[in-house]
Amino acid sequence: MRFTSEQRLDDGVLERGFTLGEIPGILWTPASASAPAPLILMGHPGGLGRMYPRLAARARHSAAEGYAAATIELPGSGDRPRIAAVDEARADLRRALEASEPVADEIVDRLVLPLVDTAVPEWRAALDALVALPEIGGPAGYAGGPISIGVRLAVVEPRISAAVLFAGSFVPRAIFEEARQVTIPLLVLLQWDDEGNDRQMALDLFDAFASKEKTLHANMGGHTGVPQHEGDDGNRFFARHLK
Amino acid sequence: MRFTSEQRLDDGVLERGFTLGEIPGILWTPASASAPAPLILMGHPGGLGRMYPRLAARARHSAAEGYAAATIELPGSGDRPRIAAVDEARADLRRALEASEPVADEIVDRLVLPLVDTAVPEWRAALDALVALPEIGGPAGYAGGPISIGVRLAVVEPRISAAVLFAGSFVPRAIFEEARQVTIPLLVLLQWDDEGNDRQMALDLFDAFASKEKTLHANMGGHTGVPQHEGDDGNRFFARHLK
Numbered sequence: 001m002r003f004t005s006e007q008r009l010d011d012g013v014l015e016r017g018f019t020l021g022e023i024p025g026i027l028w029t030p031a032s033a034s035a036p037a038p039l040i041l042m043g044h045p046g047g048l049g050r051m052y053p054r055l056a057a058r059a060r061h062s063a064a065e066g067y068a069a070a071t072i073e074l075p076g077s078g079d080r081p082r083i084a085a086v087d088e089a090r091a092d093l094r095r096a097l098e099a100s101e102p103v104a105d106e107i108v109d110r111l112v113l114p115l116v117d118t119a120v121p122e123w124r125a126a127l128d129a130l131v132a133l134p135e136i137g138g139p140a141g142y143a144g145g146p147i148s149i150g151v152r153l154a155v156v157e158p159r160i161s162a163a164v165l166f167a168g169s170f171v172p173r174a175i176f177e178e179a180r181q182v183t184i185p186l187l188v189l190l191q192w193d194d195e196g197n198d199r200q201m202a203l204d205l206f207d208a209f210a211s212k213e214k215t216l217h218a219n220m221g222g223h224t225g226v227p228q229h230e231g232d233d234g235n236r237f238f239a240r241h242l243k
Numbered sequence: 244m245r246f247t248s249e250q251r252l253d254d255g256v257l258e259r260g261f262t263l264g265e266i267p268g269i270l271w272t273p274a275s276a277s278a279p280a281p282l283i284l285m286g287h288p289g290g291l292g293r294m295y296p297r298l299a300a301r302a303r304h305s306a307a308e309g310y311a312a313a314t315i316e317l318p319g320s321g322d323r324p325r326i327a328a329v330d331e332a333r334a335d336l337r338r339a340l341e342a343s344e345p346v347a348d349e350i351v352d353r354l355v356l357p358l359v360d361t362a363v364p365e366w367r368a369a370l371d372a373l374v375a376l377p378e379i380g381g382p383a384g385y386a387g388g389p390i391s392i393g394v395r396l397a398v399v400e401p402r403i404s405a406a407v408l409f410a411g412s413f414v415p416r417a418i419f420e421e422a423r424q425v426t427i428p429l430l431v432l433l434q435w436d437d438e439g440n441d442r443q444m445a446l447d448l449f450d451a452f453a454s455k456e457k458t459l460h461a462n463m464g465g466h467t468g469v470p471q472h473e474g475d476d477g478n479r480f481f482a483r484h485l486k
Contacts, residue, residue: 192450192459203446206461207435215470216435218449218459227458229483233476240472 001129013063015056020126024048024079025072028059029135036137037068038242039130041123041153043144043166046077054224058143058231065235067242068136072126075118086114093170108170112148116175120152127159139242143234147205148175154182162241164189164234166226167202179205185213187237189230192218244268244372256306258299263369267291267322268315271302272378279380280311281485282373284366284396286387286409289320297467301386301474308478310485311379315369318361329357336413351413355391359418363395370402382485386477390448391418397425405484407432407477409469410445422448428456430480432473435461 004024005017012031017024026048030037040062044051048071059069076083089110096103123142130136139161142150150165155178167190186209190202206216215237219227247267248260255274260267269291273280283305287294291314302312319326332353339346366385373379382404385393393408398421410433429452433445449459458480462470 192457212463213470214435214463216459216461218461220455220457227456229479232479236472236475 001126009056009060011060011064013060015059020072020122020129022080023072023122023126025070025126026052026055026059027068027070027130028056028063029068030063030066033066033068033135036135037066038138038238039068039070039127039136039140040238040242041127041140041142041144041160042069042071043142043146043149044071044074045145045168046074048073048078050078061231062143062235062238065239067235067238068130070126070130072122075115075122083114083118086111103170105173109172109174112146112170112172113174115146116148116152119149120156123149123153124157127157131159141238141242143238147171151175151179151182154184154186160184162186162238164237167191167197167205169196169198169201171201171205176205176208179208180210182209183211185237185241186211186215187234188214188216189226190216190218191221191223191225193220194223196223244369252299252303254303254307256303258302263315263365263372265323266315266365266369268313268369269295269298269302270311270313270373271299271306272311273306273309276309276311276378279378280309281381281481282311282313282370282379282383283481283485284370284383284385284403285312285314286385286389286392287314287317288388288411289317291316291321293321304474305386305478305481308482310478310481311373313369313373315365318358318365326357326361329354346413348416352415352417355389355413355415356417358389359391359395362392363399366392366396367400370400374402384481384485386481390414394418394422394425397427397429403427405429405481407480410434410440410448412439412441412444414444414448419448419451422451423453425452426454428480428484429454429458430477431457431459432469433459433461434464434466434468436463437466439466 001018001020003016003018007015014029016027062069076086092107140159141162142160143164145166145168147165162185164187188206244261244263246259246261250258257272259270305312319329335350383402384405385403386407388409388411390408405428407430431449
């Protein structure tokens with residue numbers, strides 16, 4: 001991991017850009033950290049530049065409560081090389097949606113599974129590098145989407161101790177099966193009136209998790225309208241499980 | 244309203260028993276109240292004696308955040324005269340459940356609607372008496388079940404500004420229709436794995452509310468296993484809407 005930029009934000013949070021091999025990422029650490037801060041990996045749908053304002057806001061909200069937060073670019077997004085097979089699946093998806101046809105499982109598989117297969121080892125490598133920093137320590141959490149990456153991480157990465165998952169559509173059947181192996185504490189956020197979201201599928205996925213401690217928070221407000229108080233709820237969820 | 248008992252609990256909360264006509268009730272007020280405290284009416288399934296430990300715990304949790312909390316006995320429960328028609332409907336319900344038969348709508352109507360029709364004016368009369376006390380002021384909230392009473396109160400009582408509703412089964416169709424008229428902020432609690440609960444019906448009811456601001460919190464733990472952190476979430480919900 002190589003730091004490529006560093007700035008102190010007006011609330012004192014330290015924001016550092018980094019690269020991990022060819023993968024760009026951002027790390028935010030709290031203004032005053034007397035002890036190593038627990039780390040929250042922040043998932044997003046891809047495109048760090050486009051997502052930056054929302055990610056920085058989430059990271060600063062977490063940093064105010066003493067968490068470090070980090071994110072990396074997804075494979076095929078932002079400045080990273082496109083993945084032809086995924087782009088093709090995305091085009092097929094768009095055609096199906098525009099024709100108001102049901103989206104075939106095989107399109108969802110081609111769209112999501114290569115991303116999960118590539119991204120999850122990258123997130124784990126980022127975790128290796130990040131927890132080696134002296135300012136970061138303790139158990140880690142994952143917060144965000146795509147939910148399929150969160151599910152796979154929760155299954156394969158023992159350092160992820162709790163996760164806030166953002167419900168989204170287009171979850172492959174294979175990920176549903178993996179969800180039955182998830183046992184860490186979960187907070188699942190569902191935007192109830194999100195037209196681009198398959199509500200029943202999100203409820204079924206919530207039901208599938210094997211976690212003894214799982215909570216679903218459903219809110220109004222559309223895909224990007226997650227209410228402010230859910231950020232506070234997420235911090236308190238991590239406070240119960242990461243500290 | 245006539246106070247019948249008074250004790251100071253170990254956390255300083257003042258607990259007073261009262262009667263409103265023939266209806267017994269309990270009022271809890273915060274240890275130190277410099278200003279009139281907003282009031283939370285606490286719903287319960289009936290039987291103040293049996294429910295006392297849980298109600299007192301909820302009330303003290305709210306009082307610690309500056310709320311007054313009050314409850315009254317339901318019609319036909321505890322020391323109040325039985326209601327023959329409701330008892331009969333309850334026996335019919337039990338027979339249907341024991342025979343694993345579907346519960347007919349008309350049984351649910353006979354079980355719930357007379358309770359709602361009688362209880363809601365009683366809760367409103369209690370609200371009249373309670374807000375006349377100098378230590379109580381501002382907007383009021385409702386928290387608890389049966390959800391049918393909460394729905395009716397939210398529709399007919401303009402002083403109820405926000406409600407935390409506990410999802411339960413056996414909601415009459417008429418109450419579903421009333422739910423479409425509810426516009427106050429709602430937090431709906433659903434115990435996801437409660438075997439005595441009709442999960443799909445609870446989700447449909449949540450969907451039916453017209454409130455722009457509504458949140459569903461689903462948790463594991465069975466009917467009486469609502470996690471501790473939901474008490475905190477409830478307080479914060481009321482802090483956003485009653486203060």
